[in-house]
Amino acid sequence: MTTAVPALSVEGLSVDFRTRSGIVRALDNVSFAVDKGETIALVGESGSGKSVTAYAVMGILDPAGKITAGRAMLGGLDLLAAKPNQLADVRGREIAMIFQNPRTALNPIRPVGRQIADVLIRHGNVPRRDAPDQAIDMLRAVGITDPARRAKAYPFEMSGGMCQRVMIAIALAAKPSLLIADEPTTGLDVTTQAVIMDLVNDLAKEMGMATIFITHDLALAGQRSARIVVMHAGHVVENAPTEELFKHPRHPYTAELIAATPDAAASLDELASIPGALPDLRRTDLPPCRYSERCPRKIDACVQPLPRSTSASGHMVACWNPLPERIANAPTESAA
């Protein structure tokens, strides 16, 4: 691993949503960093704050969301404090995003080639005249057959997999240094998923791009990223190199998540469910550890503010009573 300046470093990010029924503390003190050219994965169940993190960094939070603390440093620029016009320059050029549902994210009344050309003109320093041809080249690069004809097609004329390729082409058009992929393959078939993920990986490698890959699929994350950041109820609970995380998960939640993921080896009886549900983030009496109420390893110390111990190998765990450092496999115990 390089010790160079990370491509993006998020420090102490907290986000509140003001709703009619109270303030939802969606993110609390979220920190992680992604190095240049590295791929990391943000993993967690729905409602854990993965997408909110990405939206906050991109500056596209819902108006109800307020960033209450934290920094997101992209080079020398704090994205969270940047002015709208500074952000508009950075977005698309330095940092790009692939959204979950390509059909709703693409403009339905504009041919896809034009949508790619728009980005090239705005962010890629491409003269207006050359943009359509370069858009066709981009379509070819993401593996669309007959790109000249497809460039004139509208999103509704294309399959889900092809729309996702167009989204990738748009995101990568200006050769950003950081790509955020928010569940890029949810809703696609496994065969298409594999092809799309290969494509993102290959292009990222080619361009030396850092990638933040958001997913709820632990197996997919493990296959595609060097490091995994596990989120639960707006907290980062564990952050470790992929292999180490799977072999020696230290946070009880991570261990249970691994135990719940269907895999080639396990039978249905061996899979363990995670008892309880996410806590209501509107509560004012949220415990410091938001997992403690469903945690099988809860101890008295859990009422103190969360610790953040990081081992020499860069394995961060936010837990007072983590699993020991080197035991084989996940624990078999589960809460009564």
Added chain:
Amino acid sequence: MTILLDVADVSKLFPVGGGPGPLARFKRRYSGGPEKLPKVYAVDDVSFTINKGETVGLVGESGCGKSTLVRALTRLVDVSDGSIKLGSRELSLKPSRVFARDRDRARIQMVFQDAGESVNPRFTAFDAIADPLRRLRKMHGKALTERVEIVASQCGLPLPFLSRYPHQLSGGQRARVGIARAIAVEPELLVLDEPTAALDVSVQVVILQLLQRLKKEFGMSYLFVSHDLSVVRLLCDRVLVMYLGKIVESGPAAEVFEHPLHPYTQALVAAVPRLHENGGGRLRLTGEPRSPIDPDPNVCRFYGRCPLSAAMCKTTMPKLRSFGPRQVACHFAEEFLLVPKA
């Protein structure tokens, strides 16, 4: 073993270019009637059986005809051709609208993909579960309440939740309502269309375990539709693999996944991400599937995307051939059969 469901040569074609509007009317008139319109071969000549107490998985990518096949089996749509037999009863003869009030309607029930969208938002959980009982069993009053409460507790739905509306329930609880509604009338065959696709892994496990327990308790047969192979492998005894309207491979689940014979199944298995294994198989499909509209009956449906794509695949449609307990529709199945297990 007794055969519960016998599906023979079922096809479902949809004419293209129909629908409303002056242009469509014009096309229909001058193309020589609706029979002459081009057709989507959504399900093309599919045959299989499901035994009593068996769980059969149906996998394939979106657009391959899984849902159409399932809707035809559950008699929500009419088949174009072929027969569907449940026990000794032939189901395909009655139009679906008539069958909706048939006595045997209760014997085959379905759990839909997203319970959040398939449960009437203006029904409470109680009403949702009671609806089929009222319509098919003519139950009412105290007997109905009792039955709903029994089914709800069998599905692990706490009784106070019965008065809630779908939007007041979590994803897992909604899935339980969907399952309770389907098993309330004690079906012999339960068709599950991706029942866990909308759920988190932690909840998915609970629902899968619930399904397995219910099956043991009531001796139902399941047809489990999914594109998540790791889930199918956990739950199913046998698996059917569909590609563009045709079954391309079938056999015992463990064997099919460990040693797939059809190139499409091989690509499918290779594409599944696994824990504790980096990179995965390198077999990738290129290109888009062939058009399902009036496909050439002499070309293998997988031709063009298949890594083999030999000359004979373009001239002869491979038939589904048996190899012991397995069936494969590929000219080159023997070659894969000889390859030792990896």
